[in-house]
Amino acid sequence: MAERNQGMAFEPSLFLSREINRPAAGRAGAAIPSRRALKGLHQAAWLVNAVRCLDLTTLAGDDTAGRVQRLCAKARDPLGPDLSEALGVAVTVGAVCVFPTMVPHAVKALEGSGIPVASVATGFPAGLTPLPLRLAEIRYAVDQGAAEIDIVITRELALTGNWAALYDEIAQMRAACGAAHLKVILATGDLRSLTSVYHSSMVAMQAGADFIKTSTGKEEANATLPVSLVMLRAIRDYQAQTGQIVGFKPAGGLRTAKDALNWQVLMKEELGLPWLRPDLFRIGASSLLADIERQLSHYVTGRYAAFQHHQPA
Ligand SMILES: O=C[C@H](O)COP(=O)(O)O
Numbered sequence: 001m002a003e004r005n006q007g008m009a010f011e012p013s014l015f016l017s018r019e020i021n022r023p024a025a026g027r028a029g030a031a032i033p034s035r036r037a038l039k040g041l042h043q044a045a046w047l048v049n050a051v052r053c054l055d056l057t058t059l060a061g062d063d064t065a066g067r068v069q070r071l072c073a074k075a076r077d078p079l080g081p082d083l084s085e086a087l088g089v090a091v092t093v094g095a096v097c098v099f100p101t102m103v104p105h106a107v108k109a110l111e112g113s114g115i116p117v118a119s120v121a122t123g124f125p126a127g128l129t130p131l132p133l134r135l136a137e138i139r140y141a142v143d144q145g146a147a148e149i150d151i152v153i154t155r156e157l158a159l160t161g162n163w164a165a166l167y168d169e170i171a172q173m174r175a176a177c178g179a180a181h182l183k184v185i186l187a188t189g190d191l192r193s194l195t196s197v198y199h200s201s202m203v204a205m206q207a208g209a210d211f212i213k214t215s216t217g218k219e220e221a222n223a224t225l226p227v228s229l230v231m232l233r234a235i236r237d238y239q240a241q242t243g244q245i246v247g248f249k250p251a252g253g254l255r256t257a258k259d260a261l262n263w264q265v266l267m268k269e270e271l272g273l274p275w276l277r278p279d280l281f282r283i284g285a286s287s288l289l290a291d292i293e294r295q296l297s298h299y300v301t302g303r304y305a306a307f308q309h310h311q312p313a
Contacts (some may be wrong), residue, residue, distance in 0.1 A: 002279055004181070005244045007174065007208030010167040014241055015202035020194035020230055029226030032266050033258070043261065044299045047292050048089055049276060050260035051078050055118055055249065055284040057097040059217065065105040072096055072109035078289055079296065086300040093289075094278040095148055099124070100141040107145035118148035118183070122173065125187070125216035127152035131169060138176040149173075150183040150249075150284075152216060155190045158200045166200070170207035183211040183249055183282075188227045189219030197227055201234035205246050213284065215252030222252025225266060232270040248275075251284025257295040260288060 038046055056075050058067055075093045077084065084090060096106050097118040106117040119141035123129035129137075138149050151173050157166040174182050184204035188197050201212050212231055214223040228250050235246050248271075250263050260283060267275050275281055298304050 002245045002247075005205060005208060005210055005246050007171065008206050008242055008244075010164055010203075010206055012163055014206075015199055015234075015237075016163075018195070018198055018237075020198050022194050022226075025194050025226040025229055029224065029229050029266075032225050032229075032269070033262050038261055038265075040299070044087065044296055046261055046264055047257055047296055048079075048087065048091055050257075050264060050283060050292060051091050051093060051289070053276070053278050053281050053283055054078070054093040054289065055095045055097045055251070055282045056093045056289065057217075057251075057284055057286045058102075059097070059099060059120060059124070059286065063099060063102055065102070068096075068098055068102045068105040069109045071098075072106055072115075074289070075110065075115050076113050079293060083293065083297055083300060087296065094282050097148075097150065097284060100137060100144065100146075103141050103144035103146045116147035117145060118150055119144075119146035120150045120152075120216075122151040124150070124152055124185075125218040127154055131172070135172060135176045138173060138180075142176075142178060142180045146180055148181045148183060148210075149177050150185055150213060152185045152187055153200060153204070155187055158186070158191055158196055161199075163199060163203050167203050167207045170204055170209065174208035181210040182208065183213045183247075184209040185213045185216055185251070186231070187216055187219050188214050188223075188231075189221030189252075194227065194230045197230050198234050201231050202238060205234070205238045205244075209246060211247035211249050211282065213249035213251055213282075215250075217252035217284070217286065219252065223250040223254055223263075225262060228263065228266055229270065232266065236271060245280065247280040247282065249282040249284050251282075254283055254285045254288050255291065256288070257291045259283075260292060 122134035
């Protein structure tokens with residue numbers, strides 16, 4: 001388990017002069033899918049690893065205790081007994097991610113499994129409620145048993161370059177989390193430039209983020225490879241500057257096994273194999289698991305099952 005990022009005093013000189021070249025990042029991101037053809041056993045092993053690193057998510061207005069319980073049953077045995085036996089693996093997901101009022105249902109349903117419950121908070125997805133309410137929401141979710149908190153940044157502070165105020169908000173959120181791990185969602189689809197994505201990443205890490213996360217899944221543009229590349233380079237720069245390690249969570253719109261492979265290749269190329277584990281890498285997704293199951297079942301049986309056999313919970 002990596003030691004938690006302790007953050008540092010706000011230091012804009014460590015990132016403000018850095019400009020990100022969008023065409024170059026676009027080209028580097030676009031090259032990832034063709035970089036490595038993973039086949040057969042290798043592909044199966046990487047897909048199983050993606051399941052270990054999955055934040056199995058439901059964040060819908062019509063969520064119910066029943067839906068959360070079904071999701072948690074899936075989290076305990078994401079591949080099902082037959083596929084797990086055929087592959088010879090026993091795997092659970094990285095976490096279950098829900099809204100704050102769903103946390104007690106998830107905590108109860110996951111009892112004894114060791115799977116942490118993650119809660120979104122701070123007025124997810126827009127984050128436009130008063131700061132004291134956003135902090136109270138974090139404390140509520142932690143009191144209910146959430147071990148991880150996914151917060152959203154105030155986009156206006158990033159859009160106007162008010163980095164000191166953004167740092168201050170995130171630092172207060174980190175304090176409100178206590179022992180719970182803090183994931184900071186940048187909502188990169190709302191930020192206007194990759195330079196702003198880089199600066200926001202650095203501010204979040206300086207303020208004590210345990211993870212930086214791309215998207216809520218509710219913006220028009222979700223996780224992309226170029227944006228992720230920029231965030232991973234920020235993680236690398238922060239580590240070089242401070243010696244501290246921060247995790248990464250792409251989220252939003254990730255629905256295919258190919259996505260799961262591409263993001264792992266990106267992680268490996270930018271940060272190295274040791275980062276491909278649940279305490280440093282999560283994939284946030286509400287409907288990715290079905291396609292991973294389908295590909296793994298094809299690996300085992302040599303044929304594709306009908307998609308409805310692997311529908312999300
Ligand atoms: O944090 C996770 C995201 O909300 C999931 O987004 P998604 O529903 O597009 O998979």
